[in-house]
Amino acid sequence: MSVQQILDRFHTVASNPAKQKDAYLAAGKKVVLVAPIYTPEEIIHSMGLIPMGAWGGDIQIQKSKEYFPAFICSIIQSILEMGMRGTYKGASALVVPSLCDSLKCLGQNWKYAVTSIPFIPMTYPQNRRCGSAHDFIKAGYNRVISDLETAAGVRFDESALKQSNAVYNEHNAVMRRLDSELAGHPEVTAASRSDIFKSAWFMEKGEHTALVQELLQALENGKTGKPDNIPVMTTGILCDNPSLLSIFDKLKFHIVADDIAAESRQYRTDINMEGAPLDELADKFARMDNCSVLYDPDKKRAGLITSTARSRDAKGVVVVLTKFCDPEEFDYVIIKKACEAEGLPVLLIEVDRQMVDYAQAKTALETFKEVLTAR
């Protein structure tokens, strides 16, 4: 396939996850929904189930208002809204990690609002590196396993987990390679870049790895370079709204790196393959870092953003802040100060899953473009 044909395939999956879910169900597979931000997908995969991202959607919230106050992030609100509307019909369970206060509320409300799809909690320790954290994480995984066995009627086998851990490591590696490769391909638009990352949530990881490898091969033979594009780095939880991405593309911003939770943050840490697979999976979570929902008193994430932006020659950093996301709001000040200390211009754009008018973001990005081109 050509580069464009492969990008079209990613777009088809990313823009219609419900169709993808129904195709898996029609093929006799069982689908398990995985909520943000870090769910042990490897366990779900090893049990022969298809983990499918549930990060909500760009919709108007109505039904879930009965359960949530207005000042909670729209990702959470829209996940519940879609559950109540039947968008996730056919899924065997929803696994929700406890990594922020909003996520904790989601599971509790889901139990009452969407009774047809069982809620499975994944409780992580805040301090993931202290002496007892490993046992705590592993106990959480064992709870997920036991609940999945009940909900989906499947059995857990640790040797299958070892294979799934390898599948996920391979996917991590290919996504890191892709991220690096796309920094040299401004002809791949921000919208297409988002499609590639977003589709990973809705495809079996082995299938996604194969398609990304095909794209990398095609890109190696493809054209590069559009000198008038402006290299920038993005950071935040989510940056997948088509209207927002079309502004990036119209203004010729080239995303050369990201620190987006739904994108590159997922692929930074691999699982060691030497020890017992479930222990190594718990160890992976303990080693993860540089994320607003992972406790870090030193806030090393800000340094990672500036060093990544510098290494990719980004001219500026765009913070895509999900409205009412406390963990990201706390980090913003630290990120801004770190970027300013490095002489990197920063732009903050506030986004919401219910937003339809991006005029304010467009004006801000136009001004940011002027600032960057004048330097």
Ligand code: SF4
């Ligand atoms: S966007 Fe922020 S508040 Fe919402 S689920 Fe993610 S981390 Fe939690």
